[in-house]
Every structure is written in structure tokens, then in C-alpha cells.
Amino acid sequence: MGKTLIAKEMRAHLLSFRFLASFIILFVLVVLTAIVLTGDYVRKLDEYSGRQAEIDRYLRSYAHFNRIQNVLQPAQPPIPFLALIRGLTADVNMEAFDDDPLPVMFPLIDLTFVVAILMSLIALILTYDAVSGEKEEGTLKLMLANGVPRSKIILAKAAGAGLALVGPLLVSLAAGMLVIILHPRVGWTGLDWGALGLIVAGAVLYGGVFCLVGIFVSSVHHSSGSSIMTSLFVWTLLVLVVPNLSPYVASFLSPAPSRIKIARETARLTDVDRDDLGGKLQAEYQGQVLKDYPVLAERLSEAEVKRRVAEDPDYRKAYEANRAASERAWAEANRIQGDKAGLLRADLARKEEAQTDLARAISMVSPLADFAYLATDLSSTGTRNQAHFGRLARLWGQAFYRDYRTKKIEELRAKDPTADAWNTAVDMSDAPRFRYAEEGLGGRVQAALPPFAVLLGYGVILFAAAYVSFIRYDVR
Amino acid sequence: MTGTIVRKEILANLVSYKFFIVLLLMALLVATSLFIMHRDFSGRMADYQLIRPEPGEPIALVPPNPLSIFAKGLENAMTRSFEIGVTGIEVRAGQSSGNVVYAFFPAPDFLYVVRVVLSLVALLFGFDQISREREQGTLKLLLSGPVSRAQVLLGKWLGNFLSLAVPFLLVTLLGTAVLLFDPDVRFTAGQIGRLGLILALALLYLAFFLSLGMLVSALTRRAATSVIVLLFVWALLVFVLPNLGTLVARQFVSVPSVRALSEKREQTWTREVLLGISREGDLAGHWRTIGLENDRMEEDYRLRFERLVRLSRTINRLSPAAGFLDAATGIAGTGIDEESRLKTEVVRYKNAIIDPIIADRIAGRRDGRYQAFVYRYRPVSEVFAAGALFDTAWLAVFNVLVFALAYAGFVRYDVR
Numbered sequence: 107m108g109k110t111l112i113a114k115e116m117r118a119h120l121l122s123f124r125f126l127a128s129f130i131i132l133f134v135l136v137v138l139t140a141i142v143l144t145g146d147y148v149r150k151l152d153e154y155s156g157r158q159a160e161i162d163r164y165l166r167s168y169a170h171f172n173r174i175q176n177v178l179q180p181a182q183p184p185i186p187f188l189a190l191i192r193g194l195t196a197d198v199n200m201e202a203f204d205d206d207p208l209p210v211m212f213p214l215i216d217l218t219f220v221v222a223i224l225m226s227l228i229a230l231i232l233t234y235d236a237v238s239g240e241k242e243e244g245t246l247k248l249m250l251a252n253g254v255p256r257s258k259i260i261l262a263k264a265a266g267a268g269l270a271l272v273g274p275l276l277v278s279l280a281a282g283m284l285v286i287i288l289h290p291r292v293g294w295t296g297l298d299w300g301a302l303g304l305i306v307a308g309a310v311l312y313g314g315v316f317c318l319v320g321i322f323v324s325s326v327h328h329s330s331g332s333s334i335m336t337s338l339f340v341w342t343l344l345v346l347v348v349p350n351l352s353p354y355v356a357s358f359l360s361p362a363p364s365r366i367k368i369a370r371e372t373a374r375l376t377d378v379d380r381d382d383l384g385g386k387l388q389a390e391y392q393g394q395v396l397k398d399y400p401v402l403a404e405r406l407s408e409a410e411v412k413r414r415v416a417e418d419p420d421y422r423k424a425y426e427a428n429r430a431a432s433e434r435a436w437a438e439a440n441r442i443q444g445d446k447a448g449l450l451r452a453d454l455a456r457k458e459e460a461q462t463d464l465a466r467a468i469s470m471v472s473p474l475a476d477f478a479y480l481a482t483d484l485s486s487t488g489t490r491n492q493a494h495f496g497r498l499a500r501l502w503g504q505a506f507y508r509d510y511r512t513k514k515i516e517e518l519r520a521k522d523p524t525a526d527a528w529n530t531a532v533d534m535s536d537a538p539r540f541r542y543a544e545e546g547l548g549g550r551v552q553a554a555l556p557p558f559a560v561l562l563g564y565g566v567i568l569f570a571a572a573y574v575s576f577i578r579y580d581v582r
Numbered sequence: 583m584t585g586t587i588v589r590k591e592i593l594a595n596l597v598s599y600k601f602f603i604v605l606l607l608m609a610l611l612v613a614t615s616l617f618i619m620h621r622d623f624s625g626r627m628a629d630y631q632l633i634r635p636e637p638g639e640p641i642a643l644v645p646p647n648p649l650s651i652f653a654k655g656l657e658n659a660m661t662r663s664f665e666i667g668v669t670g671i672e673v674r675a676g677q678s679s680g681n682v683v684y685a686f687f688p689a690p691d692f693l694y695v696v697r698v699v700l701s702l703v704a705l706l707f708g709f710d711q712i713s714r715e716r717e718q719g720t721l722k723l724l725l726s727g728p729v730s731r732a733q734v735l736l737g738k739w740l741g742n743f744l745s746l747a748v749p750f751l752l753v754t755l756l757g758t759a760v761l762l763f764d765p766d767v768r769f770t771a772g773q774i775g776r777l778g779l780i781l782a783l784a785l786l787y788l789a790f791f792l793s794l795g796m797l798v799s800a801l802t803r804r805a806a807t808s809v810i811v812l813l814f815v816w817a818l819l820v821f822v823l824p825n826l827g828t829l830v831a832r833q834f835v836s837v838p839s840v841r842a843l844s845e846k847r848e849q850t851w852t853r854e855v856l857l858g859i860s861r862e863g864d865l866a867g868h869w870r871t872i873g874l875e876n877d878r879m880e881e882d883y884r885l886r887f888e889r890l891v892r893l894s895r896t897i898n899r900l901s902p903a904a905g906f907l908d909a910a911t912g913i914a915g916t917g918i919d920e921e922s923r924l925k926t927e928v929v930r931y932k933n934a935i936i937d938p939i940i941a942d943r944i945a946g947r948r949d950g951r952y953q954a955f956v957y958r959y960r961p962v963s964e965v966f967a968a969g970a971l972f973d974t975a976w977l978a979v980f981n982v983l984v985f986a987l988a989y990a991g992f993v994r995y996d997v998r
Contacts, residue, residue: 127810149832160845161849168849168853168857172856173852177849177852179845200659204843206887207656207921210656210659211911213688214828215822239806331714331805334809335599338702342702347699350690350694353681354618355618357621358618365679367628370633455680458679465681465684466683469687478686529856
């Protein structure tokens, strides 16, 4: 019986206008997005290799260790997944004078966006009248007049809608992937296929959640007119409002000081305040030295001091003790003030992290955010990848600054001991270059598990709610 | 007669479930958005007080714009501090946060609420005006009275527009009035005027979606069909077209990435400084070379970028949502043109004071005092001339066109 019901639901969907419209829109958009983003990806590849060539040229002629960190910065090469998902890689850079404001105004479209907005809307359109519509048409009574339990009906409705949603998605995505893999310059790997498979699973789950929202709402209302209103209200809140509000709400609940304020305070601590403290400590330490070496009390000119240091060994001892005291005082001041500034920075980092975690947790109430997180993390375009990139960059930094630079400077000094090792041009074309490799699938899956779990939880709860509500539904 | 229909529509709305849901959503969202964006503004204001340049400091910094509470636009980029040094402009990032969740979703400002959520609401007011009355059989009754179809359509439009616009204006004005209690949010008369223009534009935008709803309703036999068509049209107009438009424009105009530019700048900088040190020569000359090369790059970038903006704007005009966003951020002073103009002014400021800065540095003076940077927002007339007028007119044309089509559809509508 269950099979007959599912087949009936599927047939009803397949023949409907809404299914046709959904299919066409999804297909056109996914293919269009794939075409446009593939072109974008190829252009990014070209630009990346051009930039690397520039850096190579520079390294041969002008590289010097002072400020090399500004030129030789680890950069993320474009990855094939950019042909589908852009994630956090959009080219917005607030630190550059020539920032690119367009993506701020118009966030660029990609697969995540198509799924997040359109799939959820399609899911609601397919299901908003699942129960209330049949009641209005009177067919619900007929169906229940046969020996079919309500649980089977609601299950069949969910399954039918889910299948009607998955079909168009898979077909559209297959067409989009064809565009991508047929492009000679996109090297789509097995790992990418694996990640894509998981993202599709997430998309299906995401669509399923909204199918269940539709079915649940329709089994609460008695007219399809009200059920579409409520469905859209819920959709608006979950998709358009909660994610966008979440970081602001988190900043309210778990405040972090502004970065500008902390930068000002740490600058003052390590500059003006350090000078004050250093001067005070120096006076104190040198006062003690003076007690041991009363000879220092004499006021002498600089030339006089030099002469006496050279001639009088006692004076020289006193002079050195005095200098050591001064150095100790300043080192102490630097340490104390540095520690204070470090505490402030650590506090800022801790508070920002707490705020980020809270914002993430709040936003995960929204299935859209869940899907966005799992899709970007699985495709190496999200926060997980940022952390991974940071780790790789640190490793490269060690190889370059600790090993390579030390070696080169030693070579330089062996040749000419008086050479200014920092401001001399050195051929660095043999320097270790930053190599980016995507993280393995295991770590990415681990990052995607919590959002997966939330979506699954939503699914279970909504199904139970729909079932309970349908059991109590007055079919007349 | 039209008045009666208007009254009937308003009364019907007042008691409907739809109106209740919509009112709830509107009040909730407008209030939350204003509250949150106001907090955001206060944070930026506090930061501004901290980094505000002392008299004589060669720093270009614009105070936060209170209209950014309504239309955030590029405010974050505009309130960065641009410090002028011997080699040119150095950007200190403005207010930033380590909270990456901000990067995932667009800011929920008033403009977002109107552009995305309230446009959907306006559609919901229009989608079943004709098809639902046909389904219920009341359309026949209505038309059997001595009333023309034009009157019916106009009455329905006005009645629903008022049911939408009055609560919207009330909520917004109330929220704005609450904002005024904060002494930091000091609107000048000009800014109040700008706010009025943004509200008027928002009403025009919402009217378009109401008309669109009525058009589709007059072309379909069943309300269920019309809602499906409208939701797809809405998603295309509001989300897909504007965002795809800029991507498509990028296929035709090649603009170097921000990363490429900043790498190039660093290369020039370190190269010239190295040459300056190793030849023990004229450091000032090398500084000037850095400035010149950066200026050249910047100019080239600006030209390409402006071409990109023009093209994507032309493509985006297919969607009223993009036109509305461009025009409203333009009026608020947080738009793309304003940001680009600010940068031009910063470059001009740099050119005016770079020579004394270099001379002072060469002479070893660190306490030089320079003229202050003053930025005046473009007057509204200029904003309109630069495109907002076209956007507004375009929106009005869309409106009239859609309403005319709705009329044409309704005249031929089979009311049985």
C-alpha cells in the first residue's frame, strides 16, 4: 500500500505545473552558474599563475630579507570546487586601497546559494498544501475511507515530495557537472567527487527539512491559503532572517572589545607606558649601582667618559655595571609591558572566539546556515579551510624564516662579515615556496558533522510533529 | 465607487490571517533591524572617537554616517582610515571583527528588510486579488454591480497598497523616532530629507511588487498557480538576477583581483626601498617612484572597475531590486559611486600634501602639520543625476507597465 501511495504522490507532482516550473528554473540556474563560475575559475587560474611568475621574477632580482614577508606571502591557489561553490573566497579585502566593493553589495551566486534559497522554496511550494489541499478537494476523506493508516499517508507524502525534489536536483547538477568536467582546464579529482557526493546528501537533507516544514504546516491548517502564509512566514524567518541576525545578536550577548580600541591600548602600553616604566626602573637600578661605584657620581662629558673607560679599569667596571643596569631595566620594562599587552590581546582573541562560537550556534538554528557551513567546509571554501590554510602557512613560515633565511644569512656573512644581511639583494629563487594542498576528506567530514546532525534532528522532529498533527487532523 | 472598493479591501485585510502574519513580520523585522544596526553604528562611532585624527595629522577619515543604520552599503569600506605617508596612502582597516559569521550572510539593514522580505510581503498582498475572488465567486457579484473593471482594479490596488504602506510607514517612523533619542545619531535636515527619499523609493519598490502580484493574479485562474509563479519570479528578481549580473559582467570586463594589486604594490615598495638603501642615494626620489607607480596602477584599476560597475549595473537593471539597492545606497551616501568618489578625494588629498610630507621626512621633522581632510557627501541632486533618477524612473515605468498589463489581463478575464 505504501508503494501505491508514494507512486500516487510522485505522479501527482510530476504532472503538476509547480514541478515543471521548479525543474526548469533549477536546471537553468544550476547550469548557468556552472558555466559562469567555470569561466571565473579559469580566469582565476590564469591570474594566479601570472602572479606567481611576477613573484619569481622579483625574487631573482630584488629580494632582500628586510620586508620579504610583505612580498612572499602564502596565497591560496584556486581550487576546482570554485567552479561550483565560492564560499568565503570572494575577493573582498578591506586592507587594500583598491578593495572590490561589488561582492559586498551583491553577494555572488553559487551552488550553495541556489540550493539554499531555491531548493527550500521549491520544497515548500511542493508541499504547502499536502494535507490542507487534499482536504479542500475532498480527496483526503476518500483516501482515509480505505484501510490506510494515517502514518502511511504522511510517510508517503514526505517520500513523494522528497523524491520529486531530488530528481530535478540530480538532473540539474549532472548537467552542471558535465559543463565543469568537460572543460579541459578543470582537474576534478576523486576527492572532489567524494565531497560533492556528501554536499548533495546535505542538499537532499536540507530540501527534506523544508518538505517536512511544508507538510507539518499543511497538517495544522485547514485551508491551503493559510498554510502557504504560515509556510512562507517560517521560511522567511529561517532562511532570510535568523542567519543574518545571528552575528549581531551574538555580539550583543557575548561582547568583544573593538579591535581598534585594543590596538590603541596595546600601542600605548608598549610605547608611552613602557618608556615611563623603563625610565623609572633605570633610575632605580642605576641608583643601586651608584651605591657600589660612587665614582659614577662625577659628571663627565662623553669624550671624558670614553677616555676614562679606556684608561682606568675600575672606572670601566663601574661603567659596564651601569650599562648592564640600564639594559636590565629596559628589558624588564619591555617584558612587563609586553606581557600586559599580550594579556589584552589574548583576552580579545578569547572573547572574539566565544562570540564566533555563539554566533555560529545561533545561526545553526537556521537550516540555511547549516547547509552553508557543511557545503563550504566540505568543499574547502569555508572556515575549516581558513584554519587549514593558516596551519600550512605557519609550516612554510618555519621552513622559510627559521631554516632558509638563517642558512642564507650565514652564507652571506661567510663571504663578507660586514655585509648588511637584511638590506642586500639575495637571489631567493631557490627558496622554499608555499604549496597549498586541500585537507583530506576525513577532517572536512568531521567539520560537517554537526550541521548534518542538526539538519537530521530537524527532520526527525518535524516528521514527528507532522505525524502527531495529522493524526489529530479533522478531515471533514 | 472606487472609494467603497478601497474601504472594502482594507476592511477585508484587517480581519485576515494574512494581514496578521504580515504585520507581525513587518513590525518584528523593522524594529529588530533598526535596533541591531543602531548598535552597530554606535560601535563604529566609539571607534571613530578613538582614532579621530588630531589637528594637523595627515589622515583622511570620514565619521560614520547615521544613514548607514538604514542602508549599510559600503559604510565599512568608507569609514576606514587612510593615512598619508611618504610613499602614498596607507589603509588602516576600519572596524573589523574576528567573528567570521559576519562574512557568511549579508547585513540585515532596513534596506535588506525592504528589498528581500517586504517585497515578498507585497507580493502576498497581490497574488490572490483576482483569482481568489473568482474562486470564491465574489468576483461575479462584484462585477454585477455598476462598476467598471478599471475601478475594481484601481480600488483593489489602492486598498491593498494602503494596507501595506500605512503599517510600514508607522513602524518605520516609530523606529526612527526611537533612534533619535540617541545623541550620537544626529540627523541633519538634509539627512532627514534623504531618509524621506529612501522611504518614498521603498514605497515605489513595494508598489511594483504589489502590481506584479495583481498582474499574475489577473493572468491565472487559480490562486495556487499564481503564488507559485510569483515566488519564482520574486526569487529571480531579488536574488538571482542582481547576483548573477555582476558575475556575468566580470566575464566581459577583466579587472585584476585585489590580491594581485596588493602584491604588486608590495613588490614596488620593497624594490624601491632596497634600491634607495643600497645606492645610498636619493630616498625621496624612490619614494616618489613608489607613489607614481601606485597611482598609475590605481588609475588603471579605477578605469576598469568603473567599466565593470557600469556594465553590471546595466545588466542588473533588469531587476528592480538591484536598481532599488543602487539608488537607495546612493541617496544614503553609502553606495558604490560614493565610495569611489571618496577614494578619488583621498588621492587628491594625498597629492596635495605628499610633497611637504616628503620634505619634512628628509629634514628629519616628525611633527609636521598638514591641512585637514574634509569630505562632503555628494548632494542629492548629483546622486540623482548620476543614476538614481534613472533607477527611480525605471522603477516607476516598471510599475505603470505592470499595472497596465494587469488591467489588460483583467479586462479579458473570464470571471466565471
